[in-house]
Amino acid sequence: MILCFDIGNTDIYGGVCEGRELVAEFRKANHFHPSADEFGVFVRQILSSKGVKLESLKAVAVASVVPDCIGMVREAARSYLGIDPLILKAGVKTGLKIRTNNPSEVGADRIANAIAAVELYPAMDRIVVDMGTATTFCAINQKDEYLGGVICAGMGLSMKALAQNTAKLPYVDLVRPGNCLGKTTVESIQNGLYFSHLGLIREVVGRLKEEAFEGREPVVIGTGGHAGFFREESLLSAYVPDLVLRGLCRAVELNSTL
Known part of the structure; x- marks a missing residue:
């Protein structure tokens, strides 16, 4: 184990x-x-x-x-x-070719996600959307090249920024709302957090598809603590909540001397 x-x-x-x-x-x-x-x-x-x-x-x-x-x-x-x-850090075997300007600065969690994405979806273009404190996007092509990505504030961090930097906007629970039109302040914040993030995912995935994969259709993998809110959205091809752990397990295998 x-x-x-x-x-x-x-x-x-x-x-x-x-x-x-x-x-x-x-x-x-x-x-x-x-x-x-x-x-x-x-x-x-x-x-x-x-x-x-x-x-x-x-x-x-x-x-x-x-x-x-x-x-x-x-x-x-x-x-x-x-x-x-x-x-997991620079020098550890990952099975990836890191094609960024400074490979050592790529977060270990993003590398672990990419390792798992390559194992789960071989010979495919992949985008990993990890929704935690930050929401990150990672592009890995069919050749297992880690091409780069995008880093944004996550849903919880956005909500915290609203509450801490305004006089009357409260902290709210994160939810998956049924409608966009809010009828209360709490609903309006909840809907804004969800639908702004939904739009973020749609826009970034669309741009990465063109810039990283020349228009080819990638598999889009959702993971992280807030990804469950979006698991039913058609933007995600798959929802793998334990992606980072799968990647770490694979990293152990790649670096095993046994």
Whole structure:
């Protein structure tokens, strides 16, 4: 079994893969970065609650967009699991050809998503739309070349910006509304967040299709904490909520010396 961690700005998303199957998953808020001991205790407790035996773990993989957390997770894995984790970063085998101006600056979560997209949809053009704190778009062509992408504020971050920078607009729950026309302030904000993001996805996917794939039709994969709101929209070809964990598991295989 492989234990994987996707360390984001808002949450730490974790899971255990056995072969190609995700057998356990969990989330932990990452607003206040835990210490190695706190995180190690949490991981052992959550694995126990999921019925995962520590001795069954063969590897640990980490993708982090929070540099300060990498050392913490590495220390926790070594001290509490007895495993030196694979940190997804420059120099790690990915099976991708990174065609950006500065490959080392591409986020580890985006690389993990791309690794999984290549495995799930071989010999195809792909766009990964990851909707978390940020909403990111990644273009990977049929040759498994990572061509670049787009980074935007996510739905939650947009809502937070409205609430924190205005006098009367409140925090709201994120929802998938039935109509665009809001009848209350809360409805208007909720609808604005959803439909502006829907328009964002449509526009960016359309432009990437022309710029990256010369008009060819790519598979569009939705993932991330907010992607579920859009899973029924025709813009998405597939909804794969655990895409980043699948990519980390594959990264372990690509870098295995066994």
